[in-house]
Amino acid sequence: MKAAVNVAKAHSSKPWWVRLAWALGLVLVVWSGHVSQVNPAEFFDSDNASSAMSLLDGFRHPDFSNDMLSRVGQLALESVLIGCAGLGLALLLALPLAYFGTTIPGLPDAPNRPRWRRIGRRSLRGSARLVLLVFRSIPEIVWAFLFVGIVGLGPGPAVVAIGITFGGIIGKLYAELVESVSPGPVQALRTVGANRWAVFLYGVLPQVQRQWIGYALFRLECGIRSASILGIVGAGGIGMEIDLAIRYFQYDKLATALLAVLAYVVVLEIASALLRRAHVGWPLLFLAMGTGAGWFLLDVPWSEFVGDYAFFELQNFVSSFASPTLDSAFLHEAGLRMAETIGMALCGTFFAGILAFLLAPLGTRTLTIRGYLEDAQTGGWLQRVVAMVLMSSTRVVFQLTRALPSLVWALIFVVWVGAGPFAGMLAIAAHTSGILGRLFTEVYEDVEPESAQALERLGAKRVGRWAYAVLPFAMPRLMAFTLFRFEVNVRMTAMMGFVGAGGIGDAIHSAIETFHMNDLATLLAILLGSVALIDTLGDRIRGRLLTTSSP
Amino acid sequence: MTPESSRTTVKPPLISLESVHRQWGDRSALTDVSLTIEAGQRVALIGPSGSGKSTLLRLVCGALASSRGTVRIDGEAIQALSVSRLQAHRARCGIVEQSQHLVPQLSVHRNVVAGLLPQWAWYRTLFSLGWPLERDRVAALLDSLGIVDRQWDKARVLSVGQQQRVAIARGLVGNPAIILADEPTASLDPTTAAEAIQLLVDQAESRSATLLLCSHQLSQVVHSVDRVVGLREGRVVIDEAPDRVTDAMLNVLYEGSRERR
Numbered sequence: 001m002k003a004a005v006n007v008a009k010a011h012s013s014k015p016w017w018v019r020l021a022w023a024l025g026l027v028l029v030v031w032s033g034h035v036s037q038v039n040p041a042e043f044f045d046s047d048n049a050s051s052a053m054s055l056l057d058g059f060r061h062p063d064f065s066n067d068m069l070s071r072v073g074q075l076a077l078e079s080v081l082i083g084c085a086g087l088g089l090a091l092l093l094a095l096p097l098a099y100f101g102t103t104i105p106g107l108p109d110a111p112n113r114p115r116w117r118r119i120g121r122r123s124l125r126g127s128a129r130l131v132l133l134v135f136r137s138i139p140e141i142v143w144a145f146l147f148v149g150i151v152g153l154g155p156g157p158a159v160v161a162i163g164i165t166f167g168g169i170i171g172k173l174y175a176e177l178v179e180s181v182s183p184g185p186v187q188a189l190r191t192v193g194a195n196r197w198a199v200f201l202y203g204v205l206p207q208v209q210r211q212w213i214g215y216a217l218f219r220l221e222c223g224i225r226s227a228s229i230l231g232i233v234g235a236g237g238i239g240m241e242i243d244l245a246i247r248y249f250q251y252d253k254l255a256t257a258l259l260a261v262l263a264y265v266v267v268l269e270i271a272s273a274l275l276r277r278a279h280v281g282w283p284l285l286f287l288a289m290g291t292g293a294g295w296f297l298l299d300v301p302w303s304e305f306v307g308d309y310a311f312f313e314l315q316n317f318v319s320s321f322a323s324p325t326l327d328s329a330f331l332h333e334a335g336l337r338m339a340e341t342i343g344m345a346l347c348g349t350f351f352a353g354i355l356a357f358l359l360a361p362l363g364t365r366t367l368t369i370r371g372y373l374e375d376a377q378t379g380g381w382l383q384r385v386v387a388m389v390l391m392s393s394t395r396v397v398f399q400l401t402r403a404l405p406s407l408v409w410a411l412i413f414v415v416w417v418g419a420g421p422f423a424g425m426l427a428i429a430a431h432t433s434g435i436l437g438r439l440f441t442e443v444y445e446d447v448e449p450e451s452a453q454a455l456e457r458l459g460a461k462r463v464g465r466w467a468y469a470v471l472p473f474a475m476p477r478l479m480a481f482t483l484f485r486f487e488v489n490v491r492m493t494a495m496m497g498f499v500g501a502g503g504i505g506d507a508i509h510s511a512i513e514t515f516h517m518n519d520l521a522t523l524l525a526i527l528l529g530s531v532a533l534i535d536t537l538g539d540r541i542r543g544r545l546l547t548t549s550s551p
Numbered sequence: 552m553t554p555e556s557s558r559t560t561v562k563p564p565l566i567s568l569e570s571v572h573r574q575w576g577d578r579s580a581l582t583d584v585s586l587t588i589e590a591g592q593r594v595a596l597i598g599p600s601g602s603g604k605s606t607l608l609r610l611v612c613g614a615l616a617s618s619r620g621t622v623r624i625d626g627e628a629i630q631a632l633s634v635s636r637l638q639a640h641r642a643r644c645g646i647v648e649q650s651q652h653l654v655p656q657l658s659v660h661r662n663v664v665a666g667l668l669p670q671w672a673w674y675r676t677l678f679s680l681g682w683p684l685e686r687d688r689v690a691a692l693l694d695s696l697g698i699v700d701r702q703w704d705k706a707r708v709l710s711v712g713q714q715q716r717v718a719i720a721r722g723l724v725g726n727p728a729i730i731l732a733d734e735p736t737a738s739l740d741p742t743t744a745a746e747a748i749q750l751l752v753d754q755a756e757s758r759s760a761t762l763l764l765c766s767h768q769l770s771q772v773v774h775s776v777d778r779v780v781g782l783r784e785g786r787v788v789i790d791e792a793p794d795r796v797t798d799a800m801l802n803v804l805y806e807g808s809r810e811r812r
Contacts, residue, residue, distance in 0.1 A: 373614055380634075454652035457614040458721075459641030459669030463676045468665045472656040 029350050035343030036425035036502070042417040052416045058251020068256055072241065076228075076260045078298070079237035080268075082155050083224030085294025086162025087287070090223070091216060093135070093167030098174035099200065101128030106183025107190060107199055132175070135168025137531040138524055139495045139505075140226055141407070144235040145512050147305070150313045155236030156300040162223050162230075170219055174212055181207040213283045217272040220287065224268060228261045229407040232499065236298075246411050258408065265403040320517035324525060331522070334507060338526050341503035342534070344421050344496070345489040348428025353482045355433040356398075360440035361466050363394035367444060372453040372465070395441070402434025406492050410501040421502030428489050428496075439481045440474075447473045480542045487531075487538045494527055563626030565590040565729070565761055566611055571620035573606050573785075580606040582785040583620075590728075593755060593762040595772040595793070598782035599805055604765040607782070608731045611763065612644040613637050642669040645727030645760075647735045647751065650714035655707030659698070659717050662706050663689045666721040685724075692720050696750060712743040719747065723754055730755050732764045736771060744771055752776075769801065 042048055103125070140161040147157030185203040194202070231239025238257055245254035275283040304310055325331075361367045368391045369384070409427035417423050444466075452469035460468065497505025504527060511520040566588040573581040580603045588594055596604045609615040610622050613629050622629045624640055632640060645666065653662050660683055667685060668676060675684070693699040696716045701709060706717060715735060722730060732751055736744035748764070752775040755762040766772050769779065773793045781789030781796075781804045789800050 450652055451654050454646075454648045455665055455668060457609060457612065457648075458646050458666060459612075459638060459644075460665065461668070461673065461676075463673035464665070464668035464671065467676050467680050468657070468661065468668060469654055472654045475656075 032343040032347035036347040036421045059255040062255035063252040075238040079227045081294040082227035084290030085159045087223045088291025089163025090166035094171035097171040102175040102178045106186035132171045137528040140165040141495045144230045145233040148234045151304040153234040158230040158235035177208045225405040229405045320521040324521040325518045337504040344425040345493040348425045349486040351429040352432035356436035363441045364444040398434045398437035406431035419500035424496035424501030567623045569621045571617045574618040593776040594778045595776040596765045602782040603785040645722040647722035647732040653706045663720045666724040
């Protein structure tokens with residue numbers, strides 16, 4: 001009798017707000033699919049299929065002529081240098097902003113100082129954070145396009161654009177890392193009378209340096225990926241070649257360029273994985289050398305960025321924020337575009353999350369090959385070879401999908417399914433599935449093995465171990481990573497319009513092109529507000545996910 | 552059929568270890584252990600920590616391979632079993648683990664049902680994620696262990712004693728013919744420990760299953776078993792009926808170790 005009562009209880013055991021959240025999530029996903037104009041029939045439409053085929057034909061016969069190879073080689077090198085130089089600039093911007101924009105745990109603001117100094121410190125922190133928000137909310141392609149208009153074609157605008165956007169992203173994360181250091185060493189230094197600088201150098205920096213450098217390396221990968229595509233607005237690098245090849249349907253040349261991008265991105269990713277494990281000095285040297293090479297070898301017209309004309313234009317740009325376009329039809333349209341952007345980001349992240357969720361167990365060593373027992377019991381050699389092949393090919397798929405920048409994916413999908421939000425959503429999904437796939441495998445491999453070991457001793461098979469002893473531990477982190485990726489993707493989707501793949505980027509692009517600075521101000525303000533809102537919400541939800549679910 | 556079993560008509564013992572060695576790198580966990588356990592016996596494995604008790608259990612259920620020597624189940628060497636036969640053997644063993652190997656985020660029901668995973672095909676496993684299976688069976692088992700009212704609570708909110716019952720339920724849910732209990736009382740206070748042991752023994756009796764019970768405290772188990780095997784540094788030093796185990800034997804067993812029996 002008792003048992004029957006409990007069986008009935010099984011389905012009311014989740015609190016109502018959890019069910020509400022799931023229902024709400026489902027509604028949002030359906031809405032996002034609608035907004036992104038998801039239509040699988042587009043893949044097989046006869047026109048679209050034939051353009052997809054000609055794309056594939058290009059990849060079967062890439063243009064490996066000497067002329068093309070040397071051209072692609074030069075542009076690829078330029079992209080790498082742009083990425084390095086841009087990251088150097090980003091770090092230059094991020095470090096002071098992070099330093100002034102953070103509260104050090106255990107160190108009150110200007111203790112024992114007059115009141116006005118405390119207020120000064122607080123407002124300095126507030127403005128540093130605001131600058132970081134503005135920097136990171138505006139996608140690099142917008143900065144690049146703006147600067148191309150001011151200083152002309154070439155790698156310079158790309159360097160500065162990457163510097164600004166990445167400076168904002170890096171600065172925010174660096175500040176967050178500082179805020180999570182343990183206060184012990186800080187307080188110890190305070191008691192011996194060290195000032196804020198000394199506390200920072202000797203109490204905080206040693207605690208965060210590894211994470212700081214690791215993140216800088218990761219951002220370097222992103223920067224170089226980004227530098228490979230900024231050429232489509234004329235800002236140097238291999239992106240120019242990619243843009244031209246697509247515009248003139250020269251898919252053999254496109255294939256060569258994309259293979260080059262894949263090659264250097266993959267090499268860089270492997271190098272950065274190695275560097276992260278090495279002594280701290282090596283990645284520092286690597287970053288310094290890359291930045292130095294970028295600054296010396298690229299022809300960046302620094303003087304023009306601070307020249308009279310640039311000053312005039314930038315003043316124009318900034319002052320347009322004082323008089324944004326507020327005409328209601330425009331606002332309505334801009335709001336719709338922003339909603340479309342968010343919908344595309346959501347839908348793309350959703351599909352990527354599902355794909356990564358399904359594939360990641362195959363790419364996890366402990367789930368496919370080794371198992372958790374001391375004596376690996378994986379059956380015969382054939383089974384082992386199959387498992388090995390499965391795991392490596394999954395990892396290769398993740399690597400390739402994330403190696404191509406999302407804008408390149410967008411170009412490809414625009415060719416395949418036509419311009420519009422569907423293409424942009426697919427691009428986001430493709431790029432994100434590789435990123436989430438790798439993150440998910442890392443989470444699975446990090447799960448404490450005891451429970452899975454116990455189940456394997458019982459004789460549970462792979463699926464059972466995954467479902468009952470790995471997934472329960474990993475789930476909160478998988479959700480938190482996916483949510484974080486969604487926040488990043490909102491910014492990324494805002495660029496899709498630059499290649500005709502939907503979202504607010506299209507309106508931003510035409511506003512810059514036609515010098516409608518007041519329209520631009522409105523659009524950027526809407527983008528900025530949405531990004532800030534989504535980031536804050538996301539921070540809250542992720543914080544809850546990770547604290548309430550830890551045992 | 553192995554040569555030995557074809558020669559004799561006597562039913563082979565359920566478990567037999569023939570001069571089994573197990574190495575961990577240079578360290579040997581088991582040295583030349585020979586044991587025969589008949590079906591239905593209740594055996595206590597005692598000895599200080601690190602004496603090889605857990606290793607022995609894991610060899611019996613096939614989760615570890617011996618470095619030398621043979622482990623036989625019903626007269627057949629475990630090493631020679633095919634993958635599917637090994638799987639079948641492991642499904643016949645119920646392992647009662649220490650309670651900290653439960654998954655704290657999952658409900659009690661799910662933790663118990665994990666004991667059935669070896670018998671389930673993958674699609675059943677995946678289906679069970681969305682829809683709890685075998686509810687009546689698990690509920691009945693939990694009822695007999697006295698925690699049926701906690702069935703849908705997360706394992707992490709249970710007391711340690713209740714968690715241990717969940718671990719016992721997980722080991723028993725597959726109706727095992729061989730119950731292997733690895734220090735099931737390690738994290739319990741004496742009263743709860745005695746209860747847990749009694750539960751295990753009762754369950755083994757009512758299912759007429761063979762019980763191998765590891766413990767480093769003889770006093771807890773001595774009244775419930777019909778054979779005591781003492782391990783010291785990987786060797787068998789005691790193998791007696793419980794009433795014939797003397798203090799002198801125990802002194803030899805625990806000599807130099809700080810643990811009390």
